[in-house]
Amino acid sequence: MRFDLVDLQLFVHVVEEGSLTAGAARSHLALASASARVRGMEDALGMPLLLRGRRGVTATPAGQTLQHHARLVLQQMEKLRGDLGEFARGLKGQLRLLCNTSALSEFLPEALGAFLDRHPNLTIDLEERLSYDIVKGVSEGLADMGIVSDSVDMRGLQTFLFRPDRLVAIVAADGMNQRAIGEQGAVDFASLLEHDFIGLADDSALQQYLALHAARLGRPLKVRVRLRSFDAVCRMVASGVGVAVVPQAAARRCQQTMALRCVALLDPWSVRNLTICVRQFGELPLYARQLIEHLKA
Numbered sequence: 001m002r003f004d005l006v007d008l009q010l011f012v013h014v015v016e017e018g019s020l021t022a023g024a025a026r027s028h029l030a031l032a033s034a035s036a037r038v039r040g041m042e043d044a045l046g047m048p049l050l051l052r053g054r055r056g057v058t059a060t061p062a063g064q065t066l067q068h069h070a071r072l073v074l075q076q077m078e079k080l081r082g083d084l085g086e087f088a089r090g091l092k093g094q095l096r097l098l099c100n101t102s103a104l105s106e107f108l109p110e111a112l113g114a115f116l117d118r119h120p121n122l123t124i125d126l127e128e129r130l131s132y133d134i135v136k137g138v139s140e141g142l143a144d145m146g147i148v149s150d151s152v153d154m155r156g157l158q159t160f161l162f163r164p165d166r167l168v169a170i171v172a173a174d175g176m177n178q179r180a181i182g183e184q185g186a187v188d189f190a191s192l193l194e195h196d197f198i199g200l201a202d203d204s205a206l207q208q209y210l211a212l213h214a215a216r217l218g219r220p221l222k223v224r225v226r227l228r229s230f231d232a233v234c235r236m237v238a239s240g241v242g243v244a245v246v247p248q249a250a251a252r253r254c255q256q257t258m259a260l261r262c263v264a265l266l267d268p269w270s271v272r273n274l275t276i277c278v279r280q281f282g283e284l285p286l287y288a289r290q291l292i293e294h295l296k297a
Contacts, residue, residue, distance in 0.1 A: 103162070
């Protein structure tokens with residue numbers, strides 16, 4: 001049984017994409033070549049690795065086992081490449097990073113920009129996910145690292161503090177009256193549900209997080225407008241169309257140029273920290289370890 005690194009990378013890509021065509025394209029291989037490689041792996045093992053259907057492919061139990069070990073091998077190769085890259089001209093490699101909405105929108109662009117500027121040969125595959133999906137992905141080796149809210153269970157992973165990330169309500173400066181806000185200048189999420197919401201798109205991790213807490217209260221979010229960025233949400237709130245819940249960092253930044261009022265949330269889940277999570281820090285490639293140290297700083 002002889003599988004080369006191209007075979008292993010191809011198989012991981014095919015299973016992740018759920019398509020031989022998409023997996024071949026992601027691996028920069030012709031479809032015929034990719035198909036022949038997969039058939040050769042199956043012939044070498046004497047068993048099917050993929051279940052082929054009209055809607056794509058899925059891994060068989062044997063294929064799932066191969067996928068798991070292939071990821072481990074590829075991660076070790078990345079670590080080797082990264083460690084040897086220390087002796088070359090700058091770091092080289094590719095890193096997959098999963099993060100939630102707040103990290104992606106408010107903190108990572110500047111932090112990653114500074115790091116990538118110093119390491120021009122490093123590429124980062126960055127994807128927004130819900131925190132619990134990120135933990136699952138990192139645990140299963142689908143990503144090198146994740147940045148999540150500390151409200152999720154991260155047992156079994158190594159964690160490092162990234163940034164505080166408190167959620168707050170925002171209203172137009174001449175919006176909700178003092179009674180609605182409360183004597184302490186704060187409001188609970190349940191009270192906000194009486195108002196029209198300005199929200200992010202349905203695929204936003206933060207929007208799904210808020211919808212989950214609304215569902216736990218047995219009440220839906222009355223989303224009147226959906227937008228793609230915190231800046232757009234804040235502008236719409238400032239115009240008096242509705243209220244919103246955003247990271248405090250975004251609210252304070254937008255308050256500098258918009259007529260907004262920032263209101264503390266009384267709900268415990270609104271006070272959280274963004275946390276970096278990995279499987280084993282010492283097993284990461286050099287560039288991944290250096291990125292974590294950079295983000296921590």
